[in-house]
Amino acid sequence: MRVTLKVLRYNPEADRAPHWESYQLEAEPTDRVLDLLHNVKWDTDGTLTFRRSCGHGICGSCAMMINGVNRLACKTLVQNLDTDTITVEPIRGLPVEKDLVVDMAPFFQAFKAVKPYLINDDPPPERERLQSPEERAVFDEGTKCILCAACTTSCPVFWVNGTYIGPSAIVNAHRFIFDSRDKGNGERFKALSGGGGIWRCRTAYNCTEACPRDIPVTELIEEVKRAIMVNYV
C-alpha cells in the first residue's frame, strides 16, 4: 500500500523552528512505523534522526507520538493505524534535540529521585531472601517498565508543570514500595510527597493508555497514593 509519512522535523543547526516534512512510501500493512522511518533514512534522507535499538518493544528507545498518541515506533504496525497518512512527532514535554530525539535527562532525574533500588540494610541471608508467589505478584506490573517515557510525556500535568516527577517515576517507586523485601518507604514517601510529587496527578489516564507494556499506570499511582496516606495520616 501507499502511505504518506509526515514527520515533525527540527535541526537546531539549520532550522529556526520545527516543520513538517512528508514522504511517500510503499509499505506492507505489517510494516512497523520504525521500518518506515528506516526506509526514509536509508533510501531518501540520511539526516532524519531518531533513536532505536531492539526493534521489538523491550529496549524503550523509540517512544514517539504517532498519529497523536504516544507509542513505540517498533511496536506500531501500519495496519494498526487504520489510515494511510501517518504523522510522527517527538514525545512532548522534554526539550527536542533533533527531529525525534529529545533530551531524556529530566526524565531520568525524576526516576533517580524516587530511589529506584532495593533499600534493605539488614545483612542478607546466605541464600535468597524468601518471598511468596503472592508477595511477588503484588509488584509484578511495575517490573515490566522499560523507561521509554511514553507515559510521562503523555501526562498533561507533566507538560505544564516543570517539576512533576511523572507517572514513570511513580511506577518505579511502586515496584519497590510493594516489594516485601524493601524497607525504604520512609525515604521514598518523602521524595514522592513534595511539590513536584505524586499529588500533582490528576488521573487523566493518558499514561495508562500510552504504556506500550500495558502496565495499569494510573492504578499503580492510586495504590501509591493510598500507601502514603495510610502511612502518614
Next chain:
Amino acid sequence: MAHIHDVLIVGAGGAGLTAALFAAKNGANVGVITKLYPTRSHTGAAQGGVSAALGNVEEDRWEWHMYDTVKGGDYLTDQDAAEVFAKETIEGVIELEHMGLPFDRLPSGKIAQRRFGGHTRNFGEAPVRRAAYAADRTGHVILHTLHQQAVKYGIAFYNEFYVLDLLFDDDGRAFGVLAYELATGEVHTFKAGAIVIASGGYGRIFKTTATAHTVTGDMQALIYNKGLPLEDPEFFQFHPTGLFPLGILITEGARGEGGILRNADGERFMERYAPTIKDLAPRDVVARSMFIEIMEGRGCGPNKDHICLDLTHLEPDVIEKRLPDIAEFARTYAGVDPVKQPIPVLYTAHYSMGGIPTTLWTEVIKDENNTVVPGLYAAGESACVSMHGANRLGTNSLAELIVFGRRAGIASAKFAQTYKPHPLPPEASDPARERVDKILSSSGGESVSKIRKELQESMMENASVYRNEERLSKQVKIVRELQERYEHISIQDKGKLFNTELVEAFELGSLLTVAEALVHAALNRTESRGAHAREDYPERDDDNWLKHTLAYREAPGKVRFAYKPVVLGRFEPKPRTY
C-alpha cells in the same frame, strides 16, 4: 574534553554494569561509556532465564552444569572456565536476588527454576530445572536491577558516546579511550587505570537476527584492527526459534515449559534427532534439524519455509503468566495467538561464542601463550574466556555476564591501583578525529545501507547454519569487495548534533571487520563442531582441531591464524549425542 577514572568500562549491558558495580565496591572510581542509554542494552532482550545449579526444584549440582556446558560447547569449552562459571553463578544469582531482582517464586518462597536446552541431571540423563527466571523477561529484570544498583552507587555514565579508539603506552599498557559524543559531535578523551570492554556481540552481520540494530561488534573490530587477536570467531549461534519472518527471539523457555517443534506433517521431528531430550537439545542441534526438515520438503506454510512451535496443548495460564512477552510478540508481529495456533519460527542469528580472548580473570591476552595486555579486560559476549566453546547453552550467557562481569570489576579495580597518570600528547586524538572527518568529508557515493544489506544477505546465504568451502570462499571475496566499497561511502548528514547517520557508518565498518574474521576462520576450520557445521567436513576432528583459533588481521583481507590448546580436565571429549 578529558575525563579520568580508575576503571573505565565500555558497554552498559549486564557484563558492563556488573563490572562497574564490583569495581566500585572494590574502591575504584568508575566511569561507564555506552553508545546507548544503559537500559537500552541488548541484555534486556534476553528472555528465558539465568542458569545456576541452585537445586530449588530438584537435585542439581555444579558438576552437572559444568558437564552440560562442556558437552554443549562440543568440547571446545575450556574446562577451567566452565568450572569457575558453574560454581560462581550460584553465588551470582543469589547476589542478584539480594540486589532486589524480582525472580518468579516457588510456593516455598525460593527462586523458581525451569528447564532449558542442554541442561541435564546426572551427566545427560534427563532435563533438569536449572534456569532461574522472571517470566520471559529475565534479561530485562537483570539489566534494570543492575541499572538500579548503578544509580544507588552513583556510577558515572557517559551515555550516547561511541568509542573510536583505544590508547596504549609504549609498554603496551591500555590507558585511554577516545569517544565521540552523539549530542555534540565532540571527541572526548578518557584516561583510566584499567579499561573493561563489555560491549556485546555482532548479530547484525546477518540478515535475520534476534539482535538489536546496535549489536555491531564495535570493540571486537577495534581490537582486531589494533593487531590483537579474536578467538574462535567462526562459531556463531543461530537460535532455533526466531519469530518468522522477522527473527525476533521466541525464548527456548517456551520449549522448557513444554512447547513442541512440529513440521508440516505435524510430526514432533526432534524425536528423531535427539531421542533423549528431544526439543530441549542444544540450539545448534535443533537449528540444523530444522534446516534439514525444510530442505527435505517438510517445512510449514504455503512456501514450506519455516517450522511451527506448538504451545496449544499448554494451559493458557502457563502462556499468559510465564511467557507473556513472547505471546504478545506473536500476536503483535505475526498475528498469531499462541494459545490457539502454533507460532511460525525459523532460526535467527543470536550469539557469537568467539570474541576477545581473556584469562579466567578477564585479562585480555594477545597470543597462544596467554600473554596479558596490561590494563585491558573484557567480559560478556564481546569476550571469549571460552566457557561456551563451539556452542553456547541457553541461559548460560546471562550467567556469564554476572560471573565474569564480577571478575572483571574486581580484577580491574585491583590493577587500577597501580595507575600512574600518563601524559597525553595532543596528537593522541588525531586518528579518532580523522575517522570522523574522513566520513563527513567524503563524497564517494557508496551507500552505507546498501553495503550493509549486501553484507547481511550474503552472510546469511554463505556463512550461516551450514557452510562449505565453495560458499565460504565466495563470501571471503564478497566481504573484501564490500570493504573496498566502504572506503568510498558518503553520508548526507554533515552536522555535529546527533549525527546517527555517522554512527551507522562507523558501525558498518565494524560489521565488515568482524565478518572478515568470521568467514576466514570458518573457511580455515575444516571440521564440524558445535555451531560450525561444514557440509564438506561433516565430522568433528579432535586429532587436528581440538584447539582454539586466534585470528589476527595482518592487513584488510589478510588474516593470520595461531592456535591455542583447549583446556581439558574432568571430562574427556566424547561423541556428542542427546
